[in-house]
Amino acid sequence: MPELPEVETVRRGLAPSMEGALLAELELRRNDLRFPFPLGFSRLVSGRGITSLSRRAKYLLIDLDDGMTIISHLGMSGSFRIENETAADTPGEFHYPRSKDEKHDHVVFHLKGANGDARVIYNDPRRFGFMDIARRADLASHPSFRDLGPEPTGNELSADYLAERFSGKAQPLKSALLDQKNIAGLGNIYVCEALWRSHLSPLRAAGTLVTEAGKPKEELLLLVVAIREVIADAIAAGGSSLRDHIQTDGSLGYFQHSFSVYDREAEPCRTPGCGGTVARIVQAGRSSFYCASCQS
Template identity: 70%
Template sequence: MPELPEVETVRRGLAPYMEGARIGRLVLNRPDLRFAFPDGFVEQVEGRTVEALSRRAKYLLINLEGDLTIISHLGMSGSFRIQAESNEGTPGAFHQQRSKDQAHDHVVFELTRAEAPARIIYNDPRRFGFMHLAPTSGLDAYPAFAGLGPEPTGNFLSADYLAQRFASRKQPLKSALLDQKIIAGLGNIYVCEALHRAHLSPERAAGSLVRANGKPQKSLEQLTEDIRMVIAEAIEAGGSSLRDHIQTDGSLGYFQHRFRVYDRQEEPCVTPGCPGTIHRITQSGRSTFFCPACQK
């Protein structure tokens, strides 16, 4: 499933084509994706101008004029494809190849733009993605957003904040970091990567990183910095790609070449001087990659 950096890459790729454009026509090639489209979806969206594209956690937000937002989730196989005179591509680099099979083109935005018309096509072979509508002014009340923690890219994420949330928790550190109510949008791959950089075991109790007085230990301060760094690097690299995947400008995301542990089971640890090898365990049904030698 695309993680935060991939969704952010999609947002940045679509923004030049969608922001300021008018949705002249919206075509739905089926009545549903993972869920049914909202009642009156076409009628509510057609004719509106896209004011901005934003993101919350792993959700893409298409903010329309008139206090209306399309909330889009890519699921496991969803992607957007751009058709315009200046370019044709698929924004975002993902862990699995995105489809361009037109049989799976389920939603088409036909845009009127000052530069030239464009079509934005949503393709989703497995149909685990979805699109909902909500008032822009009431997005905080949308069920998926209510209670979400701060973004790992924002100023609200701090070691003091994590110490407050981790205090007395016996929950494994990795599970705590994947809790969207603690940090929004942080996913499996980047948790594994951040923990390796911080040299912390994914099995360690989250509360062990908090002092008796409730203040963060230095290890938690380092982890907070590593979370920020690994997400920033992934966004800068254009999202991660384990297979070739074309972005809007035809370039590829190559962050996978900098993975330290993810999907590197039985390979040597890249930490200088570490003799360990990468292990894989299962936590809460998800694969965890780490080095037992240098992650304590």
């Protein structure tokens, strides 16, 4: 499933074509994705101006000029592509095949903008993605957002905040970091990478990073820095771009080629002077990759 950097990459790729454009028509080619589309969805948004695109956790937010917001989640295999008057398909270098089968083109945004007409097409073979609509002012109470923690890129994420959340917890650190109530949008790939950068084991109890007085230990300070840095690096590189994710221009990001620990089972640890080997374990049904020699 695309993680935060992938969704941010999609947002940045779509923004030039969508922001400031008129959504002349929202074409729905089926009645549902993972969930049914909202009642009257096309009628509610067709003819509205798109004021901005933003992101919350792993959700893409499309703000309209009447105060409503289209909420989009890519699911496992969802992707957007842009078609305009000069290009019948999207350019780019493809490292993995992606769906071009029109039977998987489920939603089409017909746009009119300063640079001409365009179509933004949502394709989703597995249909695990979904779209919803809500008033922007009410997003904080929407079921998708009301229990989310702070963004890993924002100032709200701090060692003091995590110390409060982790204090007294025997929960494994990996599981605590994946809990969206603690941090929004942080997924399996980047948790593995951040733990490796901060030399912390995914098996370690979260509470051990907090003093008896409830203050963050130095290790927790380093973890917060590692989280920020790994997310920033992934966004700068265009997302991890695993099998089912593509950027809106059709190209794939390259951060996957610089993973230090994720999906590198049995390979040498890249920590200078370590000499250990990357291991794979399963925690709560998800693969964790780490080096037992330098992550404790």
